[in-house]
Amino acid sequence: MRSYGTIVGLGCLLALGGCKADPPGTLESHLIIAAKHYVFIRNKSEKNPLPDTQATIANGKEAFAHYCVACHGLDGQNTGTPFAERMSPQVPPLTSPDVQRYTDGQLKWVIDYGVKPSGMPGSKGMLNDKEIWSIVHYIRHLPPAGSLGEPAMYTH
Numbered sequence: 001m002r003s004y005g006t007i008v009g010l011g012c013l014l015a016l017g018g019c020k021a022d023p024p025g026t027l028e029s030h031l032i033i034a035a036k037h038y039v040f041i042r043n044k045s046e047k048n049p050l051p052d053t054q055a056t057i058a059n060g061k062e063a064f065a066h067y068c069v070a071c072h073g074l075d076g077q078n079t080g081t082p083f084a085e086r087m088s089p090q091v092p093p094l095t096s097p098d099v100q101r102y103t104d105g106q107l108k109w110v111i112d113y114g115v116k117p118s119g120m121p122g123s124k125g126m127l128n129d130k131e132i133w134s135i136v137h138y139i140r141h142l143p144p145a146g147s148l149g150e151p152a153m154y155t156h
């Protein structure tokens, strides 16, 4: 499984050439965020079928560590990811209010289908529904920034 992360990481580095656009202005960013929340990101009312338990969170953390870490870091807050800030739009810390305001169903949708045209890839087919719903629980219980160290793919 670790190789997935590496492949995605590489793809991301290669894609950097195409990510040079200037960051959008503040008004533009607000409009984009509002549009994403109300129009684009679907599946608002679907409930997470998995219980919010330590076991589920641990499974989510495990799945996250295989694949999402390449851009989000082990802690979901970009610790140790060399290019998170250089992507356009930047990779947000998943603890940010704009991310946490999504319902569980919306987070599932984001992970299934990605956010186009940003660098956030869809995971449907690579991760199964159980893994993705577990990740949604993990995103609700992220550890303090930096507490898990840096992804091994960048330190080895």
Ligand code: HEC
Residues within 6 Å of the ligand: 008, 009, 012, 036, 064, 067, 068, 069, 070, 071, 072, 087, 088, 089, 090, 091, 092, 094, 098, 099, 107, 110, 111, 115, 118, 119, 120, 121, 123, 127, 135
């Ligand atoms: C190749 C890099 C990359 C990988 C791998 C990646 N993401 Fe992302 N992610 C991004 C970027 C870039 C954004 C910012 C997208 C935006 O704001 O439009 C993002 C945004 C998000 C958001 C917030 C979406 C929003 O609309 O604000 C969530 C939640 C998220 N990612 C979860 C995950 C999960 C869970 C995984 C693993 C299954 C994952 N990401 C894998 C790059 C990545």
